[in-house]
Every structure is written in structure tokens, then in C-alpha cells.
Amino acid sequence: MAHMEYNVPSERWPAHPETATMEGKNKFVGFWIFLAGETALFASLFATYLALKDSVPSDDHLLAADLFALPLAFVMTMFLLTSSLTSVYAVYHMRNNNFAKMQLWLGITVLLGLGFLALEIYEFIEYTHLGHTFRSSAFGSAFYFLLGTHGFHVVIGLVWITLLIIRNAKRGLSVYTAAKVNTAALYWHFIDVVWVFIFTIVYLLGVL
Amino acid sequence: MASTAKKQGVGSVLWDYLTTVDHKKIAILYLIAGGFFFVLGGIEAMLIRIQLAVPNNDFLSAGLFNEVITMHGTTMIFLAAMPLLFAFMNATVPLQIGARDVAFPFLNALGVWLFIFGGIFLNLSWFLGGAPDAGWTSYASLSIASAGHGIDFYALGLQITGAGTLISGINFVTTIINMRAPGMTYMRMPLMTWTTLVASVLIVFAFPPLTIGIFLLMFDRMFGSSFFLVETGGNTIIWEHLFWIFGHPEVYILILPAFGIFSEIFSTFSRKRLFGYSAMVFATVLIGFFGFMVWAHHMFTVGLGPTANAIFAVATMAIAVPTGIKIFNWVATVWGGSIEFTTPMLYALAFIPSFTMGGVTGVMQAAAPADYQYHDSYFIVAHFHYVIVGGVVFGLLAGLHYYWPLMFGNMLSEKLGKITFVLFVIGFHTTFLIQHFLGLWGMPRRVFTYLDGQGYNTANIVSSIGALLMAIAVIILVINIIMTLAKNQRVGRDPWGDGRTLEWSLPLPVPYYNFAQTPLVRGLDAYWIEKKANNGKMMPAESLEDFHMPNNSFIPFVLSFGLFVAAFGALYFASGKEWAIDAVADLPQHPWALWVLILGLAITFGSMITRSLKDDLGYYVTKEEVLRDLEEEEQRREN
Amino acid sequence: MKNRWMNAKWFGLITLLAVFASGCGKNHLSTLKPAGEVGQEQFNLMLLSIIIMVFVVIVVSIIFTVAIVKSRRKNLGEDFEPRDVAGNHTLEIIWTTIPILLLIILAVPTIYLTFKQADTQAMENEEGGVNSEETVINVTANQYWWEFEYPNEGVVTSQELVVPTDKKVYFNLKGADVKHSFWVPAAGGKLDTNVDGINSFYLEFNDEDAQNSNRLFYGKCAELCGPSHALMDFKVKALPEEEYDQWLADMKNIEEPVQASAEDAAEGQEIFNNSCIGCHAVTPTGAEAQGPNLTNFGDRDLIAGYMEHNEENLVNWIKDPESYKPDNNMTGQYDLTDEEIDAVAAYLMELKIEEGAGDVETLRESAEEGAEGSEEESSESEEGGN
Incomplete structure (x- = not known):
């Protein structure tokens, strides 16, 4: 293999810059495998949650049906789904070698993610006021651990994408940076998919 | 780089190993650290056998005994067996598939340092208020009740090593999928590579449930949640499920690479290709798949009900079929071959009957109603030692002798090796065969003593004598290693003479870039084919040109160290906090703990951000340097 | 030498199993001296599984011992090159089906007893x-x-x-x-x-x-x-x-x-x-x-x-x-x-x-x-x- 040029001129910009290098290919496959592991992680969390759902020490504790409200969860879902879509736009512009638009859409993705996070924090504060806390019951522990782990993933994703925006601001787009952006976008989609399951299993099944 | 590697001071060697991302050096790191923990776990085993040698013994107190058995199991599984297997995987797999390194050299280094720091953290519990004492399974009701910080050391230590293992698993899967040389199709991969692939996939799916289980335990003990506290709605059986959803695949994570090592050895020293290669691959995949569906056979007596027990009983029995296929294929490989009784081959041969016995007792336990009797008795202890010592440890010892020249460029003494073998095998059967009967005679496992007059005396002393033989065998092995390293008689390419797979086609010591030219693979047992067709010269798949290699990095070490520091912070942070579990809340408060936690996390996240912000583009090995190395190698061969 | 030792080992095992079958351990705490219906059923299941498993161990050991004895390089000469055999379908089918049959023999009483012994309706x-x-x-x-x-x-x-x-x-x-x-x-x-x-x-x-x-x-x-x-x-x-x-x-x-x-x-x-x-x-x-x-x-x-x-x-x-x-x-x-x-x-x-x-x-x-x-x-x- 000849010396690899990371800064590919725009006329030779590949259709899939993220997997144009060996490192990029490895990152792509490796990250999918990481996500497989993450799936097992969240599967364990969901199983724990289902086992402990509505498991409270006494009758005066609020249960899932008393707590969860679909409208708020729906708004949160919309925030996250939309952010997934905007990250797709970012990747689309990355593939077209349009750096400025990629940065823009990544920025919008971060803003939507922040919106989601703000709503989630608001929701947690509400529940805490109602006496549903991490320490109040096994149900509470399982609820906050599941949602909290997801929320933590959102935070990591936001920090990650923000750092990418900053670090790439000067460097611009190359097949080296493209792989990084693509990986972050994959991660963001995964977080979104997990949320869809949370919405279904925690909120929908909760209020039913 | 290669020329500077010859004369180095201690400091620069140390720095080299602290920053290395070379899979061959990482293999040596795994070997050293894993070997150290293996000896430590062995000492713990000896303490157990001394305590149980005679009835009513007071060599170890009851509480200390529980700490010793917990640490023996935890150390042997997480800190000895798995890292030692990683050592051989790292040493061989990239070479077997014709790659210059693994897919993620940086993560490879991160994996080894996470394991080392996690292992040290776990073992520091001995000096900091007592080791964990709830068994390596750490069942929730007891681990919640356990006083002091022992269980917290267990939880945090395993979280750190577990992260390292998961990273290594992802790395190997990606390496094997992406980095194979031209012509190295999946169905031409050596069995060692196949078993590494399947075991790594198992790691990816099995470790996250353990991570979650341990988080639940940590949160309950340290942060006031109530996953396992029945009075606030918790349920301790969740721990058992999560632990065994990890724990059973873990057994296959250990045994499959050992199967891989044995497959290579049988074929090499029978001078014959592996019988039924495709059946072997199929059986490996099938075992990995079934491995996830049988966890509840560890829980037959928990009271899951007859339906669950029956389903898991039948699923467990089913695993015997692919395992049987493997055993018969190995025997058929030996059949009609030309056997050379080298030390690795002796271990492989002894493995067949020993592991078969471990396997059949496993099937006996699958019969759930009979397992009500075996469960948690010495029968189980005998069974899993037959599988893990007779399978995994034999595999490790075989692999150690077999791959030693590949890793160090010299040969372990065959004479001492055979003495070790004889003592170890006799000691092993003496120790564990009799334990089956102890279990059937009603002796529960994990007892710190037993009473006189229950008929357990003779069997226990026999068992302890066997353990002594194994200890002597290990001491001779250590002497062998030291003498071999001191003499350092170099050997050249293909030291066993019958090497079949790509790793043996390389000059010894293996150049840091492995292959001057990526080889072209023309079939199963790629090197053997070229021995027959091309006088042992691999056909290159590319012209000789500059090629790309990754940079060394100190970040993996610093990142892991940060987690090590943070773990202390997290551990002492909970001390004396009113929300923590009673066992922890009664301890004195440590106001500095929070700052240690923040400092540790800052180091870790700082390392991650540094890594992310810097461009790490690697460097190029020039054509001239490679040509120079090739000439040197040519000269050495002539001398 | 090694083979003789192997044989001796299996002999030892069989002898031990014979001792074991005739009853061993103390009357008041051994699983091998069942004192009631439940223990007896479990003991019978243990015996059945032991018989099947000893059969497996013996078969494997015999084939294995023969394989080793036949194929020593010392007897065959340093330069002997064995014929490479990729596999054999008949053999592979045999050693897949026989274990399956043996397991079915074990699985039937296992399932029966699992349900029987869990019946606490009364x-x-x-x-x-x-x-x-x-x-x-x-x-x-x-x-x-x-x-x-x-x-x-x-x-x-x-x-x-x-x-x-x-x-x-x-x-x-x-x-x-x-x-x-x-x-x-x-x-x-x-x-x-x-x-x-x-x-x-x-x-x-x-x-x-x-x-x-x-x-x-x-x-x-x-x-x-x-x-x-x-x-x-x-x-x-x-x-x-x-x-x-x-x-x-x-x-x-x-x-x-x-x-x-x-x-x-x-x-x-x-x-x-x-x-x-x-x-x-x-x-x-x-x-x-x-x-x-x-x-x-x-x-x-x-x-x-x-x-x-x-x-x-x-x-x-x-x-x-x-x-x-x-x-x-x-x-x-x-x-x-x-x-x-x-x-x-x-x-x-x-x-x-x-x-x-x-x-x-x-x-x-x-x-x-x-x-x-x-x-x-x-x-x-x-x-x-x-």
C-alpha cells in the first residue's frame, strides 16, 4: 500500500469516506460490534426493569400507571427522533464533502439532544417531588437506572459530537475525520433506537 | 526501530512496554500479569487444601477461608485463565491470519492495562480491610449482607477488568473480520483463530449482563438503591440470572480458545491436517450459540419451577453433542498420524480423557433431579475443576510450551516440561477425582471445615496431597522458565519442525511488523501447503513497499490508572454514608474520597479527550529497513 | 508406558464406580444411601446417567488408546508422512447420532422426574x-x-x-x-x-x-x-x-x-x-x-x-x-x-x-x-x- 493520503482532494472524494481507509473500515465494523455489546447491556437493563416494575415496599408508593404521562414522553421522543434525522443529514453532507453543512447539522443534532436532556431532567425532578426516587423502591431504582443509563449515553453522545465539531473546525474534512463523524452518528442512532424501546416498554406499557 | 531494539537499558525496555501497542508485546504483558495472578490463585488453592486436609482444622479461620475461596475463584477466572488465553490469542491470531497488527492496537493496549489495574485493585483488598467473602458468584443476599469493603473491591475491580475484556473481545472480532490476508477465507482460518472469534463474540454478549449485575450490586451497597433489598421490593434472583447469563458463556469463553490451542497441537504433532475441519468449526459456533441458552442449569435448586428446569436440562444436554463431535474429531486427527510426544502434545493427549470426564459429569448434572443432589456439593467442585483444569489449564500449559518459541525465540526445556506434565496430571486427578465422591457422600462445597466421623477424612487428605503435587509441578515450571530465559538459546523459524499455520512461517524473533510482505494464503494450513509446494516460502500477496504502522502511546496506561484511582474514590466515598447498606454505612467517613473520585475520573476523561483531539496517524516502515532486516535474517540462517 | 498408565487409570475408575454402585458413605448423610422415594428416584437417575457416561468414557478411551498406540512416530519413522484425511461423513454422522440417542435416553426420565418431584399440589x-x-x-x-x-x-x-x-x-x-x-x-x-x-x-x-x-x-x-x-x-x-x-x-x-x-x-x-x-x-x-x-x-x-x-x-x-x-x-x-x-x-x-x-x-x-x-x-x- 502506498502512503495513505488522508486529505483527499475533492475530485477524488470517495462515496464512502468513512470506510475509505483500513482504520475507517475497522472503526466501522468494530463499532457495530460494540453496539452489539451495548444491546446486551440494555437488554439486561430492560429485563431488570420489567422484573422490578411496580415493585414497591408499601401501597402508598406511586406505580407506573400513576406516574407516567404520554404527552411529555412523546415530545421527548420527537426531539430524539428528529435529532437522529439531523445526524443523517450531517453524514449525508460528509459524504458530499460539504464540511460547513456537516458542521451545521451536527450542531443542530446537539441542540435537539440538549432539548431532550432538559425535558428528561425536568421529568426526573417532577417524579422526585412525587416521592418516586432512586432510593424509594426497587421500582424507582430500576426506573432511574434504565433511564439514567440511557441519559448518560445521551450526555456522552453530546460531549462526543461537540468535541468533534470543535476539533474538526480547523482540520476540515478528511477520510480520517470522516470515520470519526460516522461513528458518532452511528452511536447517536443507537441511542435513539434504545429510546424507542424505552418509550414502548416503560411509558406505553406503563400507562396501559 | 528494529536496530534500536537490540541494546536497550532497563528504563527504555520498561517504557517500551508501558507504551507498546504491538500485539506481541501485549501478549507478553498478558502472560506476565496472568502468570503472576495464576501463581497467586494457586497459593490460595493451597491454603484451601491445607485447611481441608484434616477435619476441624483451624489453619484458616472461617471468615478468612471464605475470603480465600472467593479470591481463588475470582482470581483464577478473571485474572489468570482469561488473561493467559488473551496472551496466546494476541501472540498468535494476528500472525495466523497474516496481519501486521490487530484492528485497534491502541485499544489492545488499553485492554491489558485495564485488566492489570483492575486485578491489582481487587487484590489490594487483602491489605485494605479484607477481601470479598461471598464466593466468586457473590450471590446477592450474602454479598449485600457482607460487612466491610470486600465486596466493593470485587465489584469495582471486576468492572475495570471487565471493561478491558470487553474491549479486547471487540478488538479480536474486528481483527478477524477485517484484517485477514488475501486468500485467508473464513473456512481456511486455523482453529485457534476460529475459537478466538467465537469466544470474542461471546465476550461481547456475555460481559454486559455482568456489568449491569455488578452495577446493581454497587448501587445497592454504596448508593442506597434497592434492587436486591427485599423489604423495599427488590429481588435477589435477578443477580443470579444476570450473573449466570454471563457466567455460563464465560465457561465457553475460557474453554473455546483452549480447544483452539489443542486443535493446533493435535494437528502439528500428528503431522496431519485436522480431521473434520468444517465439523469442528460448526461445533465451535454451535457451542457458542448454545452457551447462552443454558445459564439456568446453575439455578436448578433456586425454585424456578419444573418447566424452566426441564427446558434448561434438555438444552444443557444438547451441548454434549457438539462437544462430543470435537472430541471424536481430535481422536480421528491423532488416528493414523505420526505422533511426536512433545510436552504440548502430552498435555493435549491427557486433555482428551480428562476433559471427557469433566464433560460427562456435566451431562450428569444436566439431569435436573439428580442435580438437586450434586448442586453446591463437592461433586460440582470436582466437575468444574475437571473442565477448567483438565480443559483450560491443560490448554494453557500446552500453549505455553507450544507458543513459547514464537513469543520468546527460545525453547522451554522438554525434560523439565515432561516432569511438570507428569506431576501435574497425576496431581490433578488425585486432587479432583475423589472430590466427586465427597460430594456424593454429602459434603457441601465452600465449607471451611468438616467434622470428624462423617467419612470425609481420607478423601480430603488424598485431595490435599494431589494439590501438593500440582504445586510442585508449577514450581518446576517456574524453574524451567527462569532457566530458559537465562540460557536464552535462540531458535530459528519453525522450531517444532512440523508447523502448519502462518505464524510458523515467520523468522524468530518475529519482526515488529510481522510480515515483510503480506502473504498469499492458498488453503487450510497455509504454511504446510507452501512447505510441500514452495520449499516453505510463503507467496507474497503484495510487492515490497513502505507500509503503515501505529504509534506507541502512553495514554492507555494513564487512562487505566485514572479508573484505578477513581475506584478508590468511589469505594471510600460510600463509607459511613447513611444511605449505603448497613455493612458500609457503619464504616468511618472519608471526606477526601470524593476528591479522589473526581481526580481519577478527570485523569480518565482527560486521557480520552487527549486521544480524541490529537490526530494519531501512525508512521511508515520503509522498504529499505525491511530489506535490511530480511538480509540479516538470511545471514543468521546461514550461520 | 503412558498407555499402560492410562489403562490403569480407567481401571481404577471402573473399580471405584463398582464400589460406588454397591453403596458408599454414611447411612445418615450419603446421597448414595437413599432413604426415601425422592432420594431413590434421584439415585436411579444418577445411576442411569453414570452407566451411560461410563460407557461414553470407555468407548472414547479405547479408541483414543488405540489411536495413540498405532500412531507413535517412533514406530513409524521420523520421515513418515501420514495421509491427510479431510473428514468422513459416515463417521461424523455416527458420532453425532449416537450421543443424541444416548441423551434422549437420559432426557426422558429427567423430564418425567422434574415434573413429578415438583408436584406439591397435595x-x-x-x-x-x-x-x-x-x-x-x-x-x-x-x-x-x-x-x-x-x-x-x-x-x-x-x-x-x-x-x-x-x-x-x-x-x-x-x-x-x-x-x-x-x-x-x-x-x-x-x-x-x-x-x-x-x-x-x-x-x-x-x-x-x-x-x-x-x-x-x-x-x-x-x-x-x-x-x-x-x-x-x-x-x-x-x-x-x-x-x-x-x-x-x-x-x-x-x-x-x-x-x-x-x-x-x-x-x-x-x-x-x-x-x-x-x-x-x-x-x-x-x-x-x-x-x-x-x-x-x-x-x-x-x-x-x-x-x-x-x-x-x-x-x-x-x-x-x-x-x-x-x-x-x-x-x-x-x-x-x-x-x-x-x-x-x-x-x-x-x-x-x-x-x-x-x-x-x-x-x-x-x-x-x-x-x-x-x-x-x-x-x-x-x-x-x-
């Missing part, structure tokens, strides 16, 4: 309460002692389980502090005493086998439960049904604590009532107590579950329980002088039930009434089990 009466026709015992495992409650008769005892022979005995198991496991090896397999809910199963004790082991079997805790896990033994006294009923009636008859007769024992009783009665009851009531019920302590066969039953051991035990059962919950709960301890010990040794004092008829009647009365309570506990 424990409940039609209303979901405890069936007064059957022998039902509630077992509560504590660090490191056992409590046995006879819900039909309203009798509580500890450490020494009394059961009728030649009759199914049903158990409800639970753990009070951490998880333990209830195991009477001679009678059958174990079942865990979870802290999360109640597990139920049954055992049976043959009268003939009971006689062979002096009517005493050993029970053990089989799940690591703390430092003294090894010492969490109990005894099972298997009596013919009439004697068992009489024992229950005698226990039931003790409505007031047995009064001390000897002088030091009387003194001991007073001390006991001041220092010990908070945890230890001396009437056969009050399930789920803090400490073992001592109503019939004088009749028992072991001190602290594992020491020989004499006053000296008892005194030592009360003086320093920590050195006999590390981490037990009794240590430090009282402050008694040596003389006081001697007196308490004297009192405790006098705690015997009067044989034949109770009336079996009344016991039966009250059991039936009780079953109806306690319906609600029992159905609640059943729910916990699920």
Missing part, C-alpha cells in the same frame, strides 16, 4: 390453605440455624426436624436473612431457601432405612451463607407415624415453660427469663423468632447443630459462641458470669417434653380447625412464593 386444600391431611413443615433458615414450624398443629421447634416415616413430608422453605439451601442428602436433593419467596417440595423417609441409621439423618446448609456456613447442620429425626403424632401432641401439650426441678436449674431458669427469653422461646410457639426455639432442648442430639449433646459443650457454647460458630448473632447479646452460665445450662438440659403427655386426638381435631381458620394467612404466604 399441600394445599381446596381453599388454598394448608392441607391438614398432609404433613407440612415450614422451614425458616437463619444465619446459622434452622427453625421448623408445623402449621397444621401450631408447633414450632428448631435445629432438630422431626418427621413421620413412610409418608410424604411437604416443606415450605424460606430464608430469613440471606439465602441458604435445605439439604438432607439421604432423603433427597436440596432446595434453596430464598429471601424473596417461598419454595415448596416434598421428601419421604422410609421406616426401614430410618432404622438403619438410628432414626437420625443429617441435614446441611448447601449455599454459602457466611463464615459459619460449614457448621449450619441440623438433624432429622424420622419417627413412625404414631410416634411422630405423639411427639407433636407432647410438644403441643407444653403451654407453659417446663419448670426447673433441680436447684441450680431453677436459678438458671430465672437467669434465662431475664437474659435469654427475648430471642429464645421455651414454649413451642412463635414462628420466625430471633433465635432457636428451645422448648425440647434437653431431648435434642446436638448442641449448636453440630456438637455432641452434653452439658459441658453447652456451657462452652454459651460462654463463647463466637469461637464455635463465627459470625453468629448470639455473640455479645448477654452478659453472664460463669456461674450463671452453668445454671442456665443446667436449666436448658432439663427442658424435655413429657412423653405421652399429649393427646393425639385433640391434636388432629385442632389441626383441622386450625387449617380452616388460618386459610387467609396461608394463601397470603402462597402468594409470596410466586
Whole structure:
């Protein structure tokens, strides 16, 4: 293999810059495998949650049906789904070698993610006021651990994408940076998919 | 780089190993650290056998005994067996598939340092208020009740090593999928590579449930949640499920690479290709798949009900079929071959009957109603030692002798090796065969003593004598290693003479870039084919040109160290906090703990951000340097 | 050399198995001397699996030994190059199907027995309460002692389980502090005493086998439960049904604590009532107590579950329980002088039930009434089990 040029001129910009290098290919496959592991992680969390759902020490504790409200969860879902879509736009512009638009859409993705996070924090504060806390019951522990782990993933994703925006601001787009952006976008989609399951299993099944 | 590697001071060697991302050096790191923990776990085993040698013994107190058995199991599984297997995987797999390194050299280094720091953290519990004492399974009701910080050391230590293992698993899967040389199709991969692939996939799916289980335990003990506290709605059986959803695949994570090592050895020293290669691959995949569906056979007596027990009983029995296929294929490989009784081959041969016995007792336990009797008795202890010592440890010892020249460029003494073998095998059967009967005679496992007059005396002393033989065998092995390293008689390419797979086609010591030219693979047992067709010269798949290699990095070490520091912070942070579990809340408060936690996390996240912000583009090995190395190698061969 | 050694090893194994099949271990605690239907069924299943497995081991060993003997390089010459064989479909089919057939032979009785031995329908009466026709015992495992409650008769005892022979005995198991496991090896397999809910199963004790082991079997805790896990033994006294009923009636008859007769024992009783009665009851009531019920302590066969039953051991035990059962919950709960301890010990040794004092008829009647009365309570506990 000849010396690899990371800064590919725009006329030779590949259709899939993220997997144009060996490192990029490895990152792509490796990250999918990481996500497989993450799936097992969240599967364990969901199983724990289902086992402990509505498991409270006494009758005066609020249960899932008393707590969860679909409208708020729906708004949160919309925030996250939309952010997934905007990250797709970012990747689309990355593939077209349009750096400025990629940065823009990544920025919008971060803003939507922040919106989601703000709503989630608001929701947690509400529940805490109602006496549903991490320490109040096994149900509470399982609820906050599941949602909290997801929320933590959102935070990591936001920090990650923000750092990418900053670090790439000067460097611009190359097949080296493209792989990084693509990986972050994959991660963001995964977080979104997990949320869809949370919405279904925690909120929908909760209020039913 | 290669020329500077010859004369180095201690400091620069140390720095080299602290920053290395070379899979061959990482293999040596795994070997050293894993070997150290293996000896430590062995000492713990000896303490157990001394305590149980005679009835009513007071060599170890009851509480200390529980700490010793917990640490023996935890150390042997997480800190000895798995890292030692990683050592051989790292040493061989990239070479077997014709790659210059693994897919993620940086993560490879991160994996080894996470394991080392996690292992040290776990073992520091001995000096900091007592080791964990709830068994390596750490069942929730007891681990919640356990006083002091022992269980917290267990939880945090395993979280750190577990992260390292998961990273290594992802790395190997990606390496094997992406980095194979031209012509190295999946169905031409050596069995060692196949078993590494399947075991790594198992790691990816099995470790996250353990991570979650341990988080639940940590949160309950340290942060006031109530996953396992029945009075606030918790349920301790969740721990058992999560632990065994990890724990059973873990057994296959250990045994499959050992199967891989044995497959290579049988074929090499029978001078014959592996019988039924495709059946072997199929059986490996099938075992990995079934491995996830049988966890509840560890829980037959928990009271899951007859339906669950029956389903898991039948699923467990089913695993015997692919395992049987493997055993018969190995025997058929030996059949009609030309056997050379080298030390690795002796271990492989002894493995067949020993592991078969471990396997059949496993099937006996699958019969759930009979397992009500075996469960948690010495029968189980005998069974899993037959599988893990007779399978995994034999595999490790075989692999150690077999791959030693590949890793160090010299040969372990065959004479001492055979003495070790004889003592170890006799000691092993003496120790564990009799334990089956102890279990059937009603002796529960994990007892710190037993009473006189229950008929357990003779069997226990026999068992302890066997353990002594194994200890002597290990001491001779250590002497062998030291003498071999001191003499350092170099050997050249293909030291066993019958090497079949790509790793043996390389000059010894293996150049840091492995292959001057990526080889072209023309079939199963790629090197053997070229021995027959091309006088042992691999056909290159590319012209000789500059090629790309990754940079060394100190970040993996610093990142892991940060987690090590943070773990202390997290551990002492909970001390004396009113929300923590009673066992922890009664301890004195440590106001500095929070700052240690923040400092540790800052180091870790700082390392991650540094890594992310810097461009790490690697460097190029020039054509001239490679040509120079090739000439040197040519000269050495002539001398 | 090696092969001879291998053969010797397998010979050894077969011999050992022969010894094993003819029975081994002690009558009162070996799984190989089953003393009842459950244990016998499990033993038969063990035998079946052992026969199949020994067959497998022998076949593998023979083929393996032949393979090694035939293929030594020393005999074949250094340069011998064996023919490469990729595989053989017929062979592969054979060694896949034969194990499957063997496993089916094992799987059928396994499934049958799994369901049979989990059948505890008879424990409940039609209303979901405890069936007064059957022998039902509630077992509560504590660090490191056992409590046995006879819900039909309203009798509580500890450490020494009394059961009728030649009759199914049903158990409800639970753990009070951490998880333990209830195991009477001679009678059958174990079942865990979870802290999360109640597990139920049954055992049976043959009268003939009971006689062979002096009517005493050993029970053990089989799940690591703390430092003294090894010492969490109990005894099972298997009596013919009439004697068992009489024992229950005698226990039931003790409505007031047995009064001390000897002088030091009387003194001991007073001390006991001041220092010990908070945890230890001396009437056969009050399930789920803090400490073992001592109503019939004088009749028992072991001190602290594992020491020989004499006053000296008892005194030592009360003086320093920590050195006999590390981490037990009794240590430090009282402050008694040596003389006081001697007196308490004297009192405790006098705690015997009067044989034949109770009336079996009344016991039966009250059991039936009780079953109806306690319906609600029992159905609640059943729910916990699920």
C-alpha cells in the first residue's frame, strides 16, 4: 500500500469516506460490534426493569400507571427522533464533502439532544417531588437506572459530537475525520433506537 | 526501530512496554500479569487444601477461608485463565491470519492495562480491610449482607477488568473480520483463530449482563438503591440470572480458545491436517450459540419451577453433542498420524480423557433431579475443576510450551516440561477425582471445615496431597522458565519442525511488523501447503513497499490508572454514608474520597479527550529497513 | 508406558464406580444411601446417567488408546508422512447420532422426574390453605440455624426436624436473612431457601432405612451463607407415624415453660427469663423468632447443630459462641458470669417434653380447625412464593 493520503482532494472524494481507509473500515465494523455489546447491556437493563416494575415496599408508593404521562414522553421522543434525522443529514453532507453543512447539522443534532436532556431532567425532578426516587423502591431504582443509563449515553453522545465539531473546525474534512463523524452518528442512532424501546416498554406499557 | 531494539537499558525496555501497542508485546504483558495472578490463585488453592486436609482444622479461620475461596475463584477466572488465553490469542491470531497488527492496537493496549489495574485493585483488598467473602458468584443476599469493603473491591475491580475484556473481545472480532490476508477465507482460518472469534463474540454478549449485575450490586451497597433489598421490593434472583447469563458463556469463553490451542497441537504433532475441519468449526459456533441458552442449569435448586428446569436440562444436554463431535474429531486427527510426544502434545493427549470426564459429569448434572443432589456439593467442585483444569489449564500449559518459541525465540526445556506434565496430571486427578465422591457422600462445597466421623477424612487428605503435587509441578515450571530465559538459546523459524499455520512461517524473533510482505494464503494450513509446494516460502500477496504502522502511546496506561484511582474514590466515598447498606454505612467517613473520585475520573476523561483531539496517524516502515532486516535474517540462517 | 498408565487409570475408575454402585458413605448423610422415594428416584437417575457416561468414557478411551498406540512416530519413522484425511461423513454422522440417542435416553426420565418431584399440589386444600391431611413443615433458615414450624398443629421447634416415616413430608422453605439451601442428602436433593419467596417440595423417609441409621439423618446448609456456613447442620429425626403424632401432641401439650426441678436449674431458669427469653422461646410457639426455639432442648442430639449433646459443650457454647460458630448473632447479646452460665445450662438440659403427655386426638381435631381458620394467612404466604 502506498502512503495513505488522508486529505483527499475533492475530485477524488470517495462515496464512502468513512470506510475509505483500513482504520475507517475497522472503526466501522468494530463499532457495530460494540453496539452489539451495548444491546446486551440494555437488554439486561430492560429485563431488570420489567422484573422490578411496580415493585414497591408499601401501597402508598406511586406505580407506573400513576406516574407516567404520554404527552411529555412523546415530545421527548420527537426531539430524539428528529435529532437522529439531523445526524443523517450531517453524514449525508460528509459524504458530499460539504464540511460547513456537516458542521451545521451536527450542531443542530446537539441542540435537539440538549432539548431532550432538559425535558428528561425536568421529568426526573417532577417524579422526585412525587416521592418516586432512586432510593424509594426497587421500582424507582430500576426506573432511574434504565433511564439514567440511557441519559448518560445521551450526555456522552453530546460531549462526543461537540468535541468533534470543535476539533474538526480547523482540520476540515478528511477520510480520517470522516470515520470519526460516522461513528458518532452511528452511536447517536443507537441511542435513539434504545429510546424507542424505552418509550414502548416503560411509558406505553406503563400507562396501559 | 528494529536496530534500536537490540541494546536497550532497563528504563527504555520498561517504557517500551508501558507504551507498546504491538500485539506481541501485549501478549507478553498478558502472560506476565496472568502468570503472576495464576501463581497467586494457586497459593490460595493451597491454603484451601491445607485447611481441608484434616477435619476441624483451624489453619484458616472461617471468615478468612471464605475470603480465600472467593479470591481463588475470582482470581483464577478473571485474572489468570482469561488473561493467559488473551496472551496466546494476541501472540498468535494476528500472525495466523497474516496481519501486521490487530484492528485497534491502541485499544489492545488499553485492554491489558485495564485488566492489570483492575486485578491489582481487587487484590489490594487483602491489605485494605479484607477481601470479598461471598464466593466468586457473590450471590446477592450474602454479598449485600457482607460487612466491610470486600465486596466493593470485587465489584469495582471486576468492572475495570471487565471493561478491558470487553474491549479486547471487540478488538479480536474486528481483527478477524477485517484484517485477514488475501486468500485467508473464513473456512481456511486455523482453529485457534476460529475459537478466538467465537469466544470474542461471546465476550461481547456475555460481559454486559455482568456489568449491569455488578452495577446493581454497587448501587445497592454504596448508593442506597434497592434492587436486591427485599423489604423495599427488590429481588435477589435477578443477580443470579444476570450473573449466570454471563457466567455460563464465560465457561465457553475460557474453554473455546483452549480447544483452539489443542486443535493446533493435535494437528502439528500428528503431522496431519485436522480431521473434520468444517465439523469442528460448526461445533465451535454451535457451542457458542448454545452457551447462552443454558445459564439456568446453575439455578436448578433456586425454585424456578419444573418447566424452566426441564427446558434448561434438555438444552444443557444438547451441548454434549457438539462437544462430543470435537472430541471424536481430535481422536480421528491423532488416528493414523505420526505422533511426536512433545510436552504440548502430552498435555493435549491427557486433555482428551480428562476433559471427557469433566464433560460427562456435566451431562450428569444436566439431569435436573439428580442435580438437586450434586448442586453446591463437592461433586460440582470436582466437575468444574475437571473442565477448567483438565480443559483450560491443560490448554494453557500446552500453549505455553507450544507458543513459547514464537513469543520468546527460545525453547522451554522438554525434560523439565515432561516432569511438570507428569506431576501435574497425576496431581490433578488425585486432587479432583475423589472430590466427586465427597460430594456424593454429602459434603457441601465452600465449607471451611468438616467434622470428624462423617467419612470425609481420607478423601480430603488424598485431595490435599494431589494439590501438593500440582504445586510442585508449577514450581518446576517456574524453574524451567527462569532457566530458559537465562540460557536464552535462540531458535530459528519453525522450531517444532512440523508447523502448519502462518505464524510458523515467520523468522524468530518475529519482526515488529510481522510480515515483510503480506502473504498469499492458498488453503487450510497455509504454511504446510507452501512447505510441500514452495520449499516453505510463503507467496507474497503484495510487492515490497513502505507500509503503515501505529504509534506507541502512553495514554492507555494513564487512562487505566485514572479508573484505578477513581475506584478508590468511589469505594471510600460510600463509607459511613447513611444511605449505603448497613455493612458500609457503619464504616468511618472519608471526606477526601470524593476528591479522589473526581481526580481519577478527570485523569480518565482527560486521557480520552487527549486521544480524541490529537490526530494519531501512525508512521511508515520503509522498504529499505525491511530489506535490511530480511538480509540479516538470511545471514543468521546461514550461520 | 503412558498407555499402560492410562489403562490403569480407567481401571481404577471402573473399580471405584463398582464400589460406588454397591453403596458408599454414611447411612445418615450419603446421597448414595437413599432413604426415601425422592432420594431413590434421584439415585436411579444418577445411576442411569453414570452407566451411560461410563460407557461414553470407555468407548472414547479405547479408541483414543488405540489411536495413540498405532500412531507413535517412533514406530513409524521420523520421515513418515501420514495421509491427510479431510473428514468422513459416515463417521461424523455416527458420532453425532449416537450421543443424541444416548441423551434422549437420559432426557426422558429427567423430564418425567422434574415434573413429578415438583408436584406439591397435595399441600394445599381446596381453599388454598394448608392441607391438614398432609404433613407440612415450614422451614425458616437463619444465619446459622434452622427453625421448623408445623402449621397444621401450631408447633414450632428448631435445629432438630422431626418427621413421620413412610409418608410424604411437604416443606415450605424460606430464608430469613440471606439465602441458604435445605439439604438432607439421604432423603433427597436440596432446595434453596430464598429471601424473596417461598419454595415448596416434598421428601419421604422410609421406616426401614430410618432404622438403619438410628432414626437420625443429617441435614446441611448447601449455599454459602457466611463464615459459619460449614457448621449450619441440623438433624432429622424420622419417627413412625404414631410416634411422630405423639411427639407433636407432647410438644403441643407444653403451654407453659417446663419448670426447673433441680436447684441450680431453677436459678438458671430465672437467669434465662431475664437474659435469654427475648430471642429464645421455651414454649413451642412463635414462628420466625430471633433465635432457636428451645422448648425440647434437653431431648435434642446436638448442641449448636453440630456438637455432641452434653452439658459441658453447652456451657462452652454459651460462654463463647463466637469461637464455635463465627459470625453468629448470639455473640455479645448477654452478659453472664460463669456461674450463671452453668445454671442456665443446667436449666436448658432439663427442658424435655413429657412423653405421652399429649393427646393425639385433640391434636388432629385442632389441626383441622386450625387449617380452616388460618386459610387467609396461608394463601397470603402462597402468594409470596410466586
